[in-house]
Amino acid sequence: MQTNILNLQNKLPLTCSRTGNCCFGKIIYLNPWEVFHLAKEKKLTSREFRDSYSDFGGIRLKFDGKKGYKDQQACSQYTANFGCSVHLGRPLACRLYPLGRQLQSEQVHYMYQGDEFPCLEPCPDVVNLEHLNIGDYLSGQMTEAFEKAQDAYLDLMQNIADLAFELLLDTGLAESGDKQTLALWRKMGAELPEVLAERIGQEWLDCLMIPDISEKDPIAFVSKHNNLILSKAQEIFGTLQSHQELHEASVLIMSIALHLARGLGANPKELSEFWVDIAKNNGAQE
Known part of the structure; x- marks a missing residue:
């Protein structure tokens, strides 16, 4: 699959159309800082959140909600007709989506996979919304x-x-x-x-x-x-x-x-x- 390496000035259709289709059928891995913030937003202890909403001791977020887009199961934190129930505590993978991130030799690279920008199939309306450069998008998603x-x-x-x-x-x-x-x-x-x-x-x-x-x-x-x-x-x-x-x-x-x-x-x-x-x-x- 083609990997498209980006720079912070690249402009892409990154304004979310709020359909929620990206909250279905994903694999979201977690680090302990993310478990802590998800639990805090859910008003649970880290143990309670880990035991209820993650797999394999806490390293993967459960996707066991109701089926939706392409008959795939929703993230355990997704609420129909509302969206992410822990939006302020969401993990880095969700903040970056549809971008990927890689650290190599202390250099950070942002990218997306495939011949077509990932949002275009599940959310075609994004092409009519404001295009953002990568730097502004990351700032808005509070990824730092x-x-x-x-x-x-x-x-x-x-x-x-x-x-x-x-x-x-x-x-x-x-x-x-x-x-x-x-x-x-x-x-x-x-x-x-x-x-x-x-x-x-x-x-x-x-x-x-x-x-x-x-x-x-x-x-x-x-x-x-x-x-x-x-x-x-x-x-x-x-x-x-x-x-x-x-x-x-x-x-x-x-x-x-x-x-x-x-x-x-x-x-x-x-x-x-x-x-x-x-x-x-x-x-x-x-």
């Missing part, structure tokens, strides 16, 4: 804080993976001839999200997706979450001694990194293969 949170969580994801590397490479586990750890890293990258969530377990899923943090600033929120996860890992894994314990800890931590990666829209399979290759280049075996 959510983009900052997304990018900060990408860093946190890498920090978690780095801990899995340390447990493998800096403890003597890799030097012992261990081959199980990397084999499981690779396997987990291809596991279904429900399988990975079960592997992680409820205690760590709660720590990952519904931390007890209420910071308004996205960077501060993610920073506190990073410290919470690393402190918990240090408390649990700081006294491990046997190779089997170190293996199990490294696998668990890597599973958490891969699960968060999926919630951030990354490809867990590609990431796991990339991280396995790095570990092998540093002396680990598979």
